[in-house]
Amino acid sequence: MQTANADNFFRTENDIAKSNVQALKSEQIRAESNTIPLKGKIISFVVENDHAWTAESGAVARKVSLEDGKTLQLFKGHSGPVTSIQIYNNFLITGSWDKTIKIWDTTTKELVSDTDAHIDFVKCLLVISSLEILVSGSSDKTIRIWDLRFQSKAPLRLLHVASGHTRPVECLAYDPQREELYSGDSMGRIKIWKLERDEDASTCRITVLGENQRHRTGVNELVSTRDGLWSASTDCTVIFHRHASPEQPVIIKHEHPVKCISLLPVQESDMLLFTGSQEKIHTFDVSTVGHEEVELLGQTEAHSLDINSIGIWYHGSQSTHAYRQQDVTIITSSLDGMLRKWKIDQLLSPQPVPAPSHKPLKQSILTRDEERELEELLESD
Numbered sequence: 001m002q003t004a005n006a007d008n009f010f011r012t013e014n015d016i017a018k019s020n021v022q023a024l025k026s027e028q029i030r031a032e033s034n035t036i037p038l039k040g041k042i043i044s045f046v047v048e049n050d051h052a053w054t055a056e057s058g059a060v061a062r063k064v065s066l067e068d069g070k071t072l073q074l075f076k077g078h079s080g081p082v083t084s085i086q087i088y089n090n091f092l093i094t095g096s097w098d099k100t101i102k103i104w105d106t107t108t109k110e111l112v113s114d115t116d117a118h119i120d121f122v123k124c125l126l127v128i129s130s131l132e133i134l135v136s137g138s139s140d141k142t143i144r145i146w147d148l149r150f151q152s153k154a155p156l157r158l159l160h161v162a163s164g165h166t167r168p169v170e171c172l173a174y175d176p177q178r179e180e181l182y183s184g185d186s187m188g189r190i191k192i193w194k195l196e197r198d199e200d201a202s203t204c205r206i207t208v209l210g211e212n213q214r215h216r217t218g219v220n221e222l223v224s225t226r227d228g229l230w231s232a233s234t235d236c237t238v239i240f241h242r243h244a245s246p247e248q249p250v251i252i253k254h255e256h257p258v259k260c261i262s263l264l265p266v267q268e269s270d271m272l273l274f275t276g277s278q279e280k281i282h283t284f285d286v287s288t289v290g291h292e293e294v295e296l297l298g299q300t301e302a303h304s305l306d307i308n309s310i311g312i313w314y315h316g317s318q319s320t321h322a323y324r325q326q327d328v329t330i331i332t333s334s335l336d337g338m339l340r341k342w343k344i345d346q347l348l349s350p351q352p353v354p355a356p357s358h359k360p361l362k363q364s365i366l367t368r369d370e371e372r373e374l375e376e377l378l379e380s381d
Helices: 013-030 342-348 368-378
Strands: 035-037 041-049 051-056 060-065 071-075 082-088 093-097 100-105 113-115 122-128 133-138 143-147 158-162 169-175 180-185 189-199 204-210 218-223 228-233 237-242 250-253 258-265 271-277 280-285 296-300 308-312 328-334 338-344
Touching: 013 035, 041 082, 041 308, 041 328, 041 338, 051 093, 060 082, 060 093, 082 122, 093 122, 093 250, 093 280, 100 122, 133 169, 158 280, 180 218, 228 258, 237 258, 258 328, 271 308, 280 308, 280 342, 296 342, 328 342, 338 342
Parallel strands: 122 169, 169 218, 218 258, 258 308
Antiparallel strands: 035 338, 041 051, 051 060, 051 082, 060 071, 082 093, 093 100, 100 113, 122 133, 133 143, 143 158, 169 180, 180 189, 189 204, 218 228, 228 237, 237 250, 258 271, 271 280, 280 296, 308 328, 328 338
């Protein structure tokens, strides 16, 4: 006897049931007023002014209005999923599975620089404006430093290659006060680097200062603050590595792998931490982290698939100091193809997601090849 769909041949009844529940949940979320549905599957995004810039699995980058959800610009040119995205002045910078870094003029949408950057997937990008450099991390296990003083239509100039990692480089962060670069890989190692650019800006030296191995497996995101480094990992933890007490890290445990984190200064000494673990947003008060127990303030069912990026939208402002609650929105994304907008109150007093109703489903089951590709986007190489 043959199955109606050959792609379901190796799928268990539990797998199919789970897919059906996810599809129903996705339909409900799509109808919510705080949802911006997109045609592509979002891998990562950044918020700039009143816009989200998304990197998507369909080999495109997109500029989306956070006010009305409309797509304002679409950037096509990559031949593989766009994994990482940065904004630098009036330029959009994208990295992709096609191993290239592309730079686009955001005014004209013109491609102004195209660089064969790595010998394997580009996994992460970081602009360091003060040094006028771009840092890229890759599945080829290297970190590369690029000169952002580029000439139009010319590839970026490579300033340095660092080869200290033994597994794919997943994420990057920078501390401008300490002039330290941090990189995390799929084995759980975090490396600390010193960055120095010569006065004539012709070269940029990078030297390793140390290594942190507190995570048991892949590091998915790094965020640098004045007091230390925050890291999110597939080992189901978020760790705060304090500069003042490096041997006494603060570990925040989750039930499931943590894909992304974001920090929001509330007042001069107060801080909220948002984490994305499976489909949930977790909100913590970390104002007294290291001195008192971290308090979980809320858990919110946010998406139908794993959350992969969290950003903060400061309405009409780029301030990252104390906020007025009405002027700040938390933005989340997922491979379910949706951006969602959250007020702080929603995450502190979350409403439960209604149980999916058992109505007939539209046929939207992915092929095995498509599922495998999306799994690879979530997992380390």
